[in-house]
Amino acid sequence: MTMAVAADILQSAFAQQVRWNEKLGAPFTARAIALAAAAIDQGPGAYLLGLAGPDPVDGAFALRLAGAFHALALTRRDQRLARIYTDLRTADLSVEIIAETLRHHQDFITAFVASPPQTNEIGRSAALLGGFLLLAQRFAMPFRLIEIGASAGLNQAWHRFFYQTPTWSWGDPSSPVQLTPDWVGPSPVLTTARITQSIACDVAPIDIADPDAVLRLRSYVWAEQPARLARLDAAIALARDLGVRVKKADARAFIAQNFAPTPGNLTILFHSVMWNYLSEADRTAISAQLDGQMRAATAQAPLAWLRLEPVAGALAASGDAPSGFVHAVQLDIGAGPDCQIREQILGYSHPHGAQINWRGPI
Ligand SMILES: C[S@@+](CC[C@H](N)C(=O)[O-])C[C@H]1O[C@@H](n2cnc3c(N)ncnc32)[C@H](O)[C@@H]1O
Known part of the structure; x- marks a missing residue:
C-alpha cells in the first residue's frame, strides 16, 4: 500500500504550482489548485494525500489533479464544472464546488492522477523549423527524419503547419494548424524541404486513435488556453490524416x-524537451555515438542533430538568451572532414515556442 505524503509537503507542492500557474498566465487553473489544497485541509480532499507519492513536486501531482478537473469538464462528466470551465470566471470556482468535485468523482480522479502528465507541444515546431530550413538550404538533399521522445507524434507534421510571424511566413496558408510565434531576429531562408522518410519513437507513446489517450493530452492544456486546445485538436486531426505513427x-x-x-x-x-528525461548514462552514450558517426559521415551521406532543449545555466547566460528563456535550438552537423559543426546555438525559444529569438548560423 502507498504511504500517505505529509500534508505540509503536499500543501507546499500545491502552493508552488499555484505560483507557477499565476506567473504563466493561468490564474483559473491556479485557483482550482489552491481550492483543492483548501479542500485537503477541510477533509473532502484528504484522500489525495494517499495518491500524491513521496515527492509531489517531482511527480507533478498538482498538475495531474488540475488535468483531472479539466478532464471532468471536457467530458462533461461533471456538468457544473463543464459550465464553469467554459465561462472561465475564476470567481465561479469555490472551495465548496472543488470539495464536492473531489468527493463525487473520487474514483475518476484516483485513476486519472495515477499516471504522469503527458503533453505534446506543437508550438515547438516553429523553433525547429528554423533549423530544418537552414539544413534544407545547406544540403540540396531530401531529409530522412528520426524523432525521439515524440509523444503523440504531432510534431511529425511540422512541414504541414502554416507559420505566420511578424516578419515572414512559411507553409500552406490553408493548413488547419496555424502557428503564430513572435519571431525576433533574422528570418530563416524560406526554402522548401523534401522528406523521404520520417519515423518517431517514444518510450510511452500517445496513441491518437485512442479517445482516452487523446482526452489526457487535451486535459493537460490549461483551461484558460482555448486557442491552444483548438490548435492541439487541429494537429491531432492532421496527424491522423497523415497516418503518423510513433x-x-x-x-x-x-x-x-x-x-x-x-x-x-x-x-x-531531432527532438524537443525530452533530453532531460534520459538517464545520464544514456545521454553520454548517445552523444558519443552521434559524435563518432558524424566524424565518419561524408558529404554524400551527411548527418545532422537538431534539438530544442533546456540548456544549462552557464550556456544560457553565455549567449544572448532573453532572460527567463532556458530553451535553445542547437545543431550538430557531420558532412565530411570540411563540414563538422558541434553544438551550434541557432536561437532561443520560449518553452512552447511562443517567442523565438533567432540568431541563425554563425
Ligand atoms: C515533455 S514530453 C515532450 C514531447 C514532445 N517531444 C514535445 O515537444 O511536445 C517528453 C517525452 O519524452 C518521452 N521519453 C522520456 N524518456 C524517453 C526515452 N528514454 N526514450 C524515448 N522517449 C522518452 C516521454 O514519454 C515524453 O513523451
Missing part, C-alpha cells in the same frame, strides 16, 4: 537501429 521504443535503442548515413539523403535526428 513506435514504442527507448530513444537509445531507436537511434542505434535507425540513425545511419544514407547516401543521397540528409539524415536528421
